[in-house]
Amino acid sequence: MTELAVEVRDVWKKFRLYHERNQSLKSAFMRGRTSRHEDFWALQGISLDVEKGTTHGLIGRNGSGKSTLLKCLAKIYWPTRGEISYNGTLASLLEVGSGFHLELSGRENIYLNGSILGMSRKAIDKKFDEIVDFSGIERFLDQPVKNYSSGMYVRLGFSIAINVEPDILVVDEVLSVGDAEFQEKSIKKFAEFKEQGRTIIVVSHSMALMDELCDRITWIDGGQLKETGSSSAVIARYLKDQRSL
Amino acid sequence: MSYLRDLVSARELLFNLAQREIRGKYKRTALGQLWSLANPIAAIIIYTFVFSFIFQIDAPVGDPSGVDNYALFLVCGLLPWLFFSRVLGQGVEVIVGNSGLIQKVYFPRIVLPISLTSAIFFSWLFEMAVLIVALLIVQAFAVVAFVPLVLLFMVVLAVFSSGVAMVASIVNVYFRDFFYLVSIALQFWFYLTPILYPVSLVQAQSDKLGGILGTPVTIIDLYRLNPMETFIEIFRNLLYDNRLPDLSSVLIALGWAAIAACAGFILFARKEKELAELL
Numbered sequence: 001m002t003e004l005a006v007e008v009r010d011v012w013k014k015f016r017l018y019h020e021r022n023q024s025l026k027s028a029f030m031r032g033r034t035s036r037h038e039d040f041w042a043l044q045g046i047s048l049d050v051e052k053g054t055t056h057g058l059i060g061r062n063g064s065g066k067s068t069l070l071k072c073l074a075k076i077y078w079p080t081r082g083e084i085s086y087n088g089t090l091a092s093l094l095e096v097g098s099g100f101h102l103e104l105s106g107r108e109n110i111y112l113n114g115s116i117l118g119m120s121r122k123a124i125d126k127k128f129d130e131i132v133d134f135s136g137i138e139r140f141l142d143q144p145v146k147n148y149s150s151g152m153y154v155r156l157g158f159s160i161a162i163n164v165e166p167d168i169l170v171v172d173e174v175l176s177v178g179d180a181e182f183q184e185k186s187i188k189k190f191a192e193f194k195e196q197g198r199t200i201i202v203v204s205h206s207m208a209l210m211d212e213l214c215d216r217i218t219w220i221d222g223g224q225l226k227e228t229g230s231s232s233a234v235i236a237r238y239l240k241d242q243r244s245l
Numbered sequence: 246m247s248y249l250r251d252l253v254s255a256r257e258l259l260f261n262l263a264q265r266e267i268r269g270k271y272k273r274t275a276l277g278q279l280w281s282l283a284n285p286i287a288a289i290i291i292y293t294f295v296f297s298f299i300f301q302i303d304a305p306v307g308d309p310s311g312v313d314n315y316a317l318f319l320v321c322g323l324l325p326w327l328f329f330s331r332v333l334g335q336g337v338e339v340i341v342g343n344s345g346l347i348q349k350v351y352f353p354r355i356v357l358p359i360s361l362t363s364a365i366f367f368s369w370l371f372e373m374a375v376l377i378v379a380l381l382i383v384q385a386f387a388v389v390a391f392v393p394l395v396l397l398f399m400v401v402l403a404v405f406s407s408g409v410a411m412v413a414s415i416v417n418v419y420f421r422d423f424f425y426l427v428s429i430a431l432q433f434w435f436y437l438t439p440i441l442y443p444v445s446l447v448q449a450q451s452d453k454l455g456g457i458l459g460t461p462v463t464i465i466d467l468y469r470l471n472p473m474e475t476f477i478e479i480f481r482n483l484l485y486d487n488r489l490p491d492l493s494s495v496l497i498a499l500g501w502a503a504i505a506a507c508a509g510f511i512l513f514a515r516k517e518k519e520l521a522e523l524l
Contacts, residue, residue, distance in 0.1 A: 015522065071521070075351035078518040090351075098349035101265045103272040108265075115261040116350055144272075 004087060005168050005199035006050040006073065011082035013043035013068055042068040043079070044223040050216075052087065055190065055200040057214035057231060059207070059238055065223040067172070070094070070203050074170045088167025088199075091117050095172065096157030102146035106137055109145050110160055117164045127163045134185070135159035155182055162189050169193070171202045187213065207235050248514040251353040259356045259363070266364035281368040282375060285327060289320055296441050305443045310385045310487040317383065320376055321484040322440040322477040325399075328369040329406045329473060330431050332362050336410025337417050337427045344524040354520055355513040358414055362407035369399065380484065387487040395483050401502045402476050408505025415512050418523050438473045472501040 016037040042065045050056045060066040071077040072084060074092035099116045100109050110131055114124040124131075132138050135155045137148070145153060161169075190200060190213060204210050210217065210231065217234040219226040227234060271277045296302045297315035304318035312318075339357045340347065347354060373395065380388045417423040439447065444465075451465035468474065475497045482490040 076348060076521045092349075092351065095349045099346050101269045103269045104265065108268065112261050112265050115258040116346070116352060118258075118352070121257055 003052040004049050005052040005054075006048075006087070006201065007083075007085045008046055008048040008050075008069075008073075009083045009085075011043055011046045011069070011072060011079040011084060012041060013065075013072060013077060014080040015040045015042055042223050043072070045082070046220070046223075046225050048218060048225065048228065050199060050201060052199055053194060053197045054215040055194055055202065055213050057210045057217040058201065058203045058220060059205075059210060059217055059235070060220035060226075061242075064220045066203055066220045068223075069220065070170060070172055070201070073201055086168060089118070090168045090170065091161065091164040091166035092170040093158070093161040093172065094170070096154045096161070097145075098157075100145050100153070100157065103144050105143060106141045106145055106148070106156055109156070113157065113160045114164065117161060118166070119164050127165075131156075131159045131163045134163070134189070136182075151179060151182075158182075158186065162186070162193070165196075166198070168199045168201070171200060173204050207239065211235055248353070248355075248510075248517075252355055252359075255353045255356050258352055259360045262356060262360035263363040263367070266361060267367055270364075278368070278371060281371060285320065285324060285372055288323060288327070289316055292319055292323075292441055302442055302446075305445065307385065307486045308488070310387060310485065312380070312383055312385050312485060314383060317380065318443075318481070318485055319441065320379075321481050322438075324369065324372050324376060325402055325476055325480045326435065326438060326440050326473065327372075328365060328399075329402065329476075330435070331365050332403075332406040332410050333413060334428060334431060335365070336361055336407070337413040337424050339410070340414045340418050340520060341421070341424075341524065347524060348521050354517045355411065355510070358407055358411045358509070362403055362410065366399070366403050373399065376484065385485075385487060388484060391483045391487060394489075395480070398476070398479050398483065398498070401498055405472065405476070405498075405502040405505045408502070408507070408509035411509025412505070412512055415516055418516075418520065434471075434473065437468070438471060438477055440477060444468075444474070444478070472498070475501070 017040050018037045046065075046069060058066040058069060068077065071094070072079055074094060075090065076092070076094070097113070099113050101112060104112065110128065111121070111124055114127075114131075115121070119127075132141060135152075135158070137152050137156055140148065140152065145156070148156070193200060200213075202210070202213060204213075214231040216228060217231040218228040219234050219238050227237070267278075271280055274280060276283075293316045296319075297304070302315065304313060304315040306313045307318075336358050339361050340354065343357055377388060377392065377395075413423065413427060417427075447468050448465050451463045451468070454464060456463055457467075475494050479490040479494055479498055482488055482494075
């Protein structure tokens, strides 16, 4: 029996679609407490096991609920029903460089962003050179990040997140940014990550990338789990389904 | 309680966010942190000109310090007020304004209002230090003995202010009008707090009128319900008069701080999980 990193048990997530929303005091007074909405179940009873030391992909069409699931996994949304349990520390990378302060230098932002992602100052000190090295921005380290090119910005954000070294890393469509060389480097880093027994959960629309990265893939459709299995098999069936539409 | 533990473990984040606020604010300005003095100084000049020179309001003489100076009387109340109004005025937006961060990264959301308060507190410390130097120049040397108590009540006011800001920031998520309402409420609040004038003037009017509509409740009773009135009185006692505040004022101030902090904390502990989708 292999050890599980993440256990998703019968997770449901409801959103309210508002037709008329009392988001101003005036409308609240005028209409009383009635705000009309309809419930939308973005996730409908998802159960999923992610084994420790594997890379697990989530695929599905736009609006299928995979991003909602990813956000639940990253603790940004909380399931309406059901439960997600983790075995180890968690860090998420849903958008690179969220939390960067544009006027501050790259150096200051490494400390700021590192701590947002849950690193202690000591841990950042220790990892600092590696972060700078990996991002390849050492010449611009003391420049404010607003002067960075978008590529540099992304590389720095990604380098910080990958060096948090959590047991579980949740990643959204971020690998598609950066140039080919950086992508190559990132994929290598992911492999290293896995060798250290860490777990990655990733979402991407690039099937080639998913095939290369993932051990197992879960296909989500209409808020329900369609199937989970070895990556190439699931991807093949997913692509076939896409084409038949 | 587990939320409290989360908060403790996020203390470094709190520190870094406060630092971001402080460093980022005056970046690329020649005067840097000195700018935080500009607002209070402008306010002092304007109010002293209008109220002391034109309206001829007399500042009460500090008892026992003997200080008799309207500008100093004003600033002893104005600096704590400006701190409070900045924390509330900026704090009301702290959740909506950081929606990008909240929707992308998990961390205890309560660090946002607390780090904002810390950053503003830092500027306030700077202003208060300048005030104490000014008091020493007019020879209120006894103020030195009261510095530890001033610091203590600065912390109490910070706890109160951040609690109020926490509640306001959550309300603002549900009703975006709240931000505009707060900025108007702060104007009323400013004039309803004895900053520009001594409480004795309100007392005199209240005595003249007696009970409101035949009840034993007087204007001054209502006036004193304002928590900021209590805080300003305490700061004036310590800084301008150089004496200990009344025990009752101290207890009221501590009570308000405790109520505000608990309300803010409980609200965050309850609502924190929903914030990302409400934004």
